[in-house]
Amino acid sequence: MTAAVPIVPTVSRPLPRAFWALVVCQLVNRLGSFVQPFLVLYLTQDRHLSAGTAGAVAAAVGAGSVVSQLVGGWLADRVGRRATMLVCFFGTAAALILLGSARSMPMIWAAAFAVGLLGDLFRPAVQAAVADLLQPGERVRAYGLLFWAINLGFSVSTVSAGVLASLGFGLLFWLNAATSVIAGVVIWTMVPESRPVLDEGADRRPLLPVVLRDRVFLAVVLLQIGYATIYFQGYSTLPLAMARDGLPSSLYGTVIGLNGVVIVLLQPFLVKRLASYDRPKLVAISMLVVGLGFGLGAVVDTFWGYALTVVVWSIGEIGFAAVIGAVFADIAPLDLRGGYMGVTGMAFGVGTVIGPLAGPNSLQHFGATTTWIGVALLGVVIFIGQWLLVPALHARAAANAATA
Structure with missing residues (x-):
């Protein structure tokens, strides 16, 4: 892979106002992401539910999120990007208030699922809107900026949520809802509809039949599931492995916090450079770096060792997250x-289910060394798979660019 042979020429020009509105929207939305990290604590301490029931309610939010990706993609194509985002942000605010005030279990279950379903409708709509608004050569930079804004907002919210929770869990729900409304107002006032207009008389094709015939896309989606399976070891297997090595949970918080620090500090400096590389090859290399970064867990057992692993796979995550949206x-x-963006988001959601199931079970039955080596090997497998797809992805990108 060389910087001299990108798929498309890199474009350097001011990004449009509507795109910066999307960045602000993402930042505000993530700054207010108070409820989900503290949902289990709220349910057990404030609603006095058992740990198992609280975990199941949190899983209902996750289930809604997985469905939301596909629904959001379909709505983005059928009713428009702007309308989908407005439904997401204003609907999420209502669902959060309902969840915070619900007393009966049926209402709690329904509100939790609604929070997940409505809360992630915007993801495929935003991804599609960026592709609509910008030329191919601008997209890596744009997706990289969105990724940076999300991580900056989430890093701040996770710190501030702990302080706010001490004042009462109810405050978290209202503040989270308020930031969702603010994000909706930004969309309402600053982001026009960008959905491409089809030729007169042309109908939009049904999504699933087209996707199921698209072997190249399905192959990339399968690799993304593998990547998500690796990535979510950071939130499932990593804390357990550190505990096995006698490290306190407070140190896990510090170690995983390095992920956000690395992204916030390095992303602005790397994104322009990343935009000049061959996109499919950069995705392959980034997935390999993430897999090998986790694989380093097989040879470390100290705080500094685990911190190093997080720094390595965080660098790989920057490359992957900045480019994968542009590839799709x-x-x-x-x-x-x-719809395509929605399918990719749903695939990532599948990985969030497989990862927390596979990693901890492997750790329990086979030990840390075997588990981390297995994660590294999965990184090698998806690297090879992505690299083999590079010619097909180049051909598809060129064909789409010629007919856009």
Whole structure:
């Protein structure tokens, strides 16, 4: 992979006002992400539910999120990007208030699922809107900026949420809802509809039949599931492995916090450089770095050792997150761009289910060394798979660019 052979020429020009509104929207939305990290604590301490029931309610939020990706992509293509984001942000505010005030279990279950379902509708709509608003050569920079804003907002919210929770869990729900409304107002006032207009008389094709015939796209989606499976070891297997090595949970918080620090500090300096590289190859290398970064867990057992592993896979995450959205935008059909983004988001959600199931069980039955070596090997496998797809992805991107 060389910087001299990108798929498309890198474009350097001021990004449009509507894009910066999307960045602000993402930042505000993440700054207010108070409820989900503290949902289990709220349910057990304030609503006096058992740990198992509280975990199941949190899982209901996750289930809604997985469904939300596909629904959000479909809505983005059918009713528009702007309308989908407005439904997301204003609907999420209502669902959060309902969840915070619900007393009966049926209402808690329903509100939790609604928070997950409505809360992630915006993801495929935003991804599609960025592809609509910007030329291919601008997209890596744009997706990288969105990723940076999300991580900056989430880093601040996780710290401030702990302080706010001490004043009462109810405050978290109202503040989270308020930031969601603010994000909706930003969309309402500053982001126009960007959904491409089809030729007169043309109908939008149904999503699933097209996706199921698209072998190249399905292969990339499968690799993304593998990547998500690796990535979520950081939130499932890593804390357990550190505990096995006698490290306190407070040190896990510090170690995993390095992920956000590395992204916030390095992303602005790397994103312009990343935009000049061959996108599919950069995705492959980034997935390999993430896999090998986790694989280093097989040879470390101290705080500083685990901190090093997080720094390594965080650098790989920067490369992956900055480029993968542009890769999918390059290969998605114009009339189904939102739906394709939704499918990719749903695939990542599948990885969030597989990862926390596979890693801890492997740790329990086979030990830390075998588990981390297995994660590294999975990183090698998805690297090879992505590298083999590079010619097909180049051809698809070129064909889409010629007909856009």
